[in-house]
Amino acid sequence: MIKLGVLGVGDLTDKMIRGLSRSGSVATQIFLSPRNHDKAAALASDLQCTAMSSNQDVVEAADVVLIGVRPAHLVELAQQVTLKPSQPLISVAGGVSTADLRRLFGERDCSRAMLSYASEINRSTVAVYPAASLAAQLLAPLGTVVLLATEREFELATVSACMNGWFYFLVHELQQWMTEKGVSSEQARALVFSSVEDCVAYSRHKAATPIDELGRSIATPGTYTAAGLEALAQQGGYTAWRAACDTVFKMLVQEQQ
Numbered sequence: 001m002i003k004l005g006v007l008g009v010g011d012l013t014d015k016m017i018r019g020l021s022r023s024g025s026v027a028t029q030i031f032l033s034p035r036n037h038d039k040a041a042a043l044a045s046d047l048q049c050t051a052m053s054s055n056q057d058v059v060e061a062a063d064v065v066l067i068g069v070r071p072a073h074l075v076e077l078a079q080q081v082t083l084k085p086s087q088p089l090i091s092v093a094g095g096v097s098t099a100d101l102r103r104l105f106g107e108r109d110c111s112r113a114m115l116s117y118a119s120e121i122n123r124s125t126v127a128v129y130p131a132a133s134l135a136a137q138l139l140a141p142l143g144t145v146v147l148l149a150t151e152r153e154f155e156l157a158t159v160s161a162c163m164n165g166w167f168y169f170l171v172h173e174l175q176q177w178m179t180e181k182g183v184s185s186e187q188a189r190a191l192v193f194s195s196v197e198d199c200v201a202y203s204r205h206k207a208a209t210p211i212d213e214l215g216r217s218i219a220t221p222g223t224y225t226a227a228g229l230e231a232l233a234q235q236g237g238y239t240a241w242r243a244a245c246d247t248v249f250k251m252l253v254q255e256q257q
C-alpha cells in the first residue's frame, strides 16, 4: 500500500485522485492538504482518502508527495513543509523543472507528470519525466503513459497538454457553427465528436501510415474536403495553431532560464 500525500487539492489533483480511486488497480492510501477545504472534504467523503489538518501532517503520513499547486504558490508551499529525507516527490506544476523542485524541496527523487481532466475517467495522457520514475508506476492507472527521455521533451509534452485544452474550443467552435446553421445542439455535438473520434480511431488503425498521407487520401483534388482545407490554409488556420504551440513552448523554456 503506497501512501500518497497530496499538497494542493485543486481542479487537476481532484480528478487525478478520483481516477486513482476509480481504477481500483493501485493500492494507494491518499492524504489531502487542508487548503481548499470544500474540495478536500468532498473527496474525503466520496472516496477513501483523508483530509489532514496541515501540509506538514500530509508529508508525515505519506511515502510519496504529489505537488499539485500552481507554480506561483510553490515557494510558499516549500516554506510550509519539510519533506522526509529521501521522500520521493511528483510534481504536476507546469513549467517547473526538476532542478527547481530540488532547490525548493531538497535533494530527492523528483519526477514530473502532465495530465488532463480525463484522469477522472482514466483516459488521460500521462506524460512523465524522467522515464524511469515512480510517477510512471503510480499514475499509470490514469491513462496512457508517455515516458519522456529529456526535460525539454517533457516541456513539449506540456504543449500537447495545452493542445488538449484547445481542442475543446475547436470542437465548440465547430459545434457552434453547425447550430447557427440550424442543427440542434445535441446533434451538432454528436456529429463533431463522432468526426474527431472516427479520425483518431482510423489513424490508430492505420498506424503505419503517416497522418498527412491519410488526410490526402481523403482530401483528393476536387473534393469538398479539399476546398475546405484550402480555405483553412488561406485564413492561416495551420499557422495559428503553430503560433499557439510556439507561444507556450517559449514560455515554458523561458521560465526555466
Ligand SMILES: NC(=O)c1ccc[n+]([C@@H]2O[C@H](COP(=O)([O-])OP(=O)(O)OC[C@H]3O[C@@H](n4cnc5c(N)ncnc54)[C@H](OP(=O)(O)O)[C@@H]3O)[C@@H](O)[C@H]2O)c1
Pocket: 007, 008, 009, 010, 011, 012, 013, 033, 034, 035, 036, 055, 068, 069, 070, 071, 073, 076, 077, 080, 092, 093, 094, 095, 114, 115, 116, 117, 161
Ligand atoms: N488544470 C489543468 O488542466 C492542468 C493540467 C496539467 C497541469 N496542471 C498543473 O497543475 C497545477 C494545479 O493546477 P489546477 O488547475 O488544478 O490549479 P488549482 O485548481 O488552483 O489548484 C491548486 C490548489 O492548490 C492550492 N494551494 C495553493 N497553495 C497551497 C499551499 N501552500 N498548500 C496547499 N494547497 C495550496 C490552491 O488553493 P487556493 O485556490 O486557495 O490558492 C488550489 O486549491 C498547476 O501547477 C498546473 O500547472 C493543471
